Amino acid sequence: MNYTDVPCYRRPNDRVLGGRLFGAFLVLLIASGTAARAQGASPSNSPLSMPATNLLGFAGVRDNAKGTLSIEGDALQFQQSGKPPAQVKITSIQDLVLGEESKQVGGTPMTIGKAAVPFGGGRAVSLFAHKKYETLTLEYLDSDGGFHGAIFQLNKGQAEGFRSELINKGARVSDTGAESTKQTVEAASENK
Amino acid sequence: MKTSKRTLLMVSAVAFGILAVAHPLAVSAETAARWSAQIAKVDAGEINLAPSFQIAIYEHLLDELSKTKQFKTVLRDGDRNASNVADLLILKTTVEKYTAGSETRRAVTTVSGATKLTVRTQLCTRDGKILLERTVNGNVRFMGSNLRATHNLARNVAKAIKKSFLPEPASPSLSKEMGSGLSDDIVVVEFR
Numbered sequence: 001m002n003y004t005d006v007p008c009y010r011r012p013n014d015r016v017l018g019g020r021l022f023g024a025f026l027v028l029l030i031a032s033g034t035a036a037r038a039q040g041a042s043p044s045n046s047p048l049s050m051p052a053t054n055l056l057g058f059a060g061v062r063d064n065a066k067g068t069l070s071i072e073g074d075a076l077q078f079q080q081s082g083k084p085p086a087q088v089k090i091t092s093i094q095d096l097v098l099g100e101e102s103k104q105v106g107g108t109p110m111t112i113g114k115a116a117v118p119f120g121g122g123r124a125v126s127l128f129a130h131k132k133y134e135t136l137t138l139e140y141l142d143s144d145g146g147f148h149g150a151i152f153q154l155n156k157g158q159a160e161g162f163r164s165e166l167i168n169k170g171a172r173v174s175d176t177g178a179e180s181t182k183q184t185v186e187a188a189s190e191n192k
Numbered sequence: 193m194k195t196s197k198r199t200l201l202m203v204s205a206v207a208f209g210i211l212a213v214a215h216p217l218a219v220s221a222e223t224a225a226r227w228s229a230q231i232a233k234v235d236a237g238e239i240n241l242a243p244s245f246q247i248a249i250y251e252h253l254l255d256e257l258s259k260t261k262q263f264k265t266v267l268r269d270g271d272r273n274a275s276n277v278a279d280l281l282i283l284k285t286t287v288e289k290y291t292a293g294s295e296t297r298r299a300v301t302t303v304s305g306a307t308k309l310t311v312r313t314q315l316c317t318r319d320g321k322i323l324l325e326r327t328v329n330g331n332v333r334f335m336g337s338n339l340r341a342t343h344n345l346a347r348n349v350a351k352a353i354k355k356s357f358l359p360e361p362a363s364p365s366l367s368k369e370m371g372s373g374l375s376d377d378i379v380v381v382e383f384r
Contacts, residue, residue, distance in 0.1 A: 055339065057251040097243040103337055104295050111335060126299035137244040146268030147233060149247030
């Protein structure tokens with residue numbers, strides 16, 4: 001019978017060391033994971049690229065299409081998933097105006113659901129079932145000089161930075177657009 | 193024998209009816225299709241209308257007029273190709289009245305919060321002769337976003353144009369034949 005003498009006082013130290021190593025490994029793992037996530041998320045949070053809805057007008061994109069609005073070189077680009085991107089030269093932009101709008105959320109299913117609530121309860125739901133968005137209205141010219149207008153719906157707080165970036169890259173802004181950068185459509189009527 | 197005669201009579205009566213109804217429509221469509229249209233930018237006049245609404249009216253007018261197939265081509269404001277189009281009508285739209293609505297208020301109360309638009313629309317020739325003038329409304333009373341009013345308005349404008357009678361284009365078209373290296377140009381004037 002061969003027994004190896006291992007001092008009993010050393011065992012807990014090994015365990016502690018192992019535990020500490022494991023803990024350090026976990027911390028490193030979490031930190032690197034967080035860093036990777038932050039790096040991955042940064043392009044979508046940057047003012048050059050953001051999720052948007054083309055409410056109407058952008059050439060080559062159907063109305064109410066969702067996608068990503070970004071600045072690619074000297075062009076403003078709207079990219080839908082699985083479709084070729086639509087682009088407009090930034091220098092062809094004649095005006096950029098910001099606006100704010102409040103919309104009911106949930107679409108038709110929500111509307112039907114609200115109608116089904118007895119005793120007019122759906123109306124009470126409508127009070128809370130709306131969300132505020134920012135709109136970016138742009139006017140631009142095509143290669144034939146034809147005037148185009150497009151309206152994009154953006155999440156709140158994103159439009160101002162994007163507009164500034166477009167102006168920096170050569171987009172023109174009219175006097176009215178510069179003075180009243182934020183036109184509140186819905187809020188004005190709701191304050192009445 | 194009697195039955196077949198009756199059937200024949202009925203069929204011929206129905207065919208006559210269809211021809212009587214369809215023929216004037218076909219003639220009017222044919223007449224209108226000789227014209228091309230250019231949509232001018234929407235003039236907000238004294239009304240404080242958000243740029244997004246002006247753009248939305250303009251873009252929807254382009255869509256709706258193209259759908260009617262009343263015109264050979266529908267051109268945008270500033271399009272350089274318009275100078276080559278012989279029989280061109282210019283659609284001018286001036287906003288006369290605007291009531292800002294609220295989607296939330298519509299959803300909660302049903303009876304209030306309607307978005308209302310009234311415009312005066314004119315179809316003019318190049319030399320400014322007005323061929324058609326109408327006052328048209330576009331509203332959203334129950335469901336839909338505020339911008340929906342602009343879509344309804346454009347549809348009503350297209351309907352008004354479709355219903356109305358446009359005279360045949362009678363303007364003399366100028367065609368230029370360049371002389372072969374000579375200083376004098378020969379101008380041929382064709383009266384249609």
